[in-house]
Amino acid sequence: MTIYGTALLAGCHLLGIIFGELIGRSLGMTTNVGGVGIAMILLISLRFFLHKRGMFTETSETGVQYWSALYIPVVVAMAMQQNVIAALRGGPVALLAAVGTVAACSLCISFINRLEK
C-alpha cells in the first residue's frame, strides 16, 4: 500500500521534529535543533532495516518516492514566496558569498585530488 510509505515518512518526520525540539529545549533554546536531519537519518535506517526483512514493498516505496520527487517543486514554490525585494536590498552579499564559497571549495577539491596517486 502506497500509504504505508507516506505514513513511514510522516512518522520519521514527526519523530525527527520531536527529537529536534527535545534537543533544542535541552540546550536552552525554543528552536528546533536538527530535526529534519534526524528525520532523514531515521528514514535511512528504517528503510534499511525494513528492506532487509522484506517488509517494505515497492508499492509502499512509491509513497515516499513521490514526495522525494516533489522536493524541487516545493523549493520552487518556496522561492516564489520569499521576500526578494528585501533580499535585494542586501545587495552583493549573496553574489560574493556564492563566488567566495565556490573559490574556496575549488581550492580544497584541487588540493585533495592532487594527493591521489
Added chain:
Amino acid sequence: MLTEILEKVSKDNGLIMAFAVVGIITLLSGFISRKLTLGRIQGSAIAILIGLGLAYVGGKMTGGSKGLADVTYFGGLALMGGNMLRDFAIVATAFEVHPEEAKKAGWIGAVALLLGTVVPFIVGVLIAYAFGYRDAVSMTTIGAGAITYIVGPVTGAAIGASSDVMALSIATGVIKAIIVMVTTPMLAGFLRLKTPRSAMVFGGLAGTVSGVSAGLAATDRKLVPYGALVATFHTGIGCLLGPSVLFLAVKALV
C-alpha cells in the same frame, strides 16, 4: 463574472492552484534549459530563479513580505512552499541514499563532505559579517545558504531568521549551484576530475546535488553517480549541523 469565479476557485483550491503554477514554471524552465542553455544550466535552477523573480514581482505588486503568495490567486503557494511540506519533501529525499553504496564512498567522501559543509559556512558567515550582519541568527542563515539553498532556509526557519535574510540565504545557495553547474566543465582540469574518487571529493565539497550532477554531467557522464552519491548527504548533514553545532559556534563567537 469570470474574474470573480477565478478568484473564488483559486481561493478555495489554493494548494491545487499552486501545483498547477509550479508545474507550468517547471515546464517552462525545462524548455529554457534545453533550448537556450543547451542543458548547461539545469531546469531546476532556472525554475528557482524564475520563482525568485516572480516573488519579486509579487512583492512589488502587493508590498507584502510573502512574494507571489500575497497575490490573490496564488495564496496556495504559501502552503506548498511552507515549512511543513518543505521539510516533508526534504526528509523524503533521504530515501535515495543507499547505505551499502555509501560505505564504498569511504572516508575521503566523508572528509570532503565535512569540509564542504564547514568551508562554505565560514565563507558565508565572514561575508555576512563584512556586510554588517552582526547577529548570530542572520550570519548563520547566510552561512548555511552557502552550503546549499535547502540548508539555508531550513536552518533559518529553525533558528528564527527574518524572511529577507532567508531570501538572501536562498539566493546565495542558488547562485552557488549555478556557478558550480556552469564552471565545473571549465575547471575540470584544475580540479583533477578524472577518477570516481575525485568525483566523490567533488560531490562532497561542491555541495548541491543539482550543481554537482549537472556540472559532472557536462564534464564526464561516468562520474555523475559518484559525485551525486556523496552530494546527496550534503543537505542532510547541513540541516543537522546548521541549526545546531554551526549556529552554536557562531553564537559563542558573537
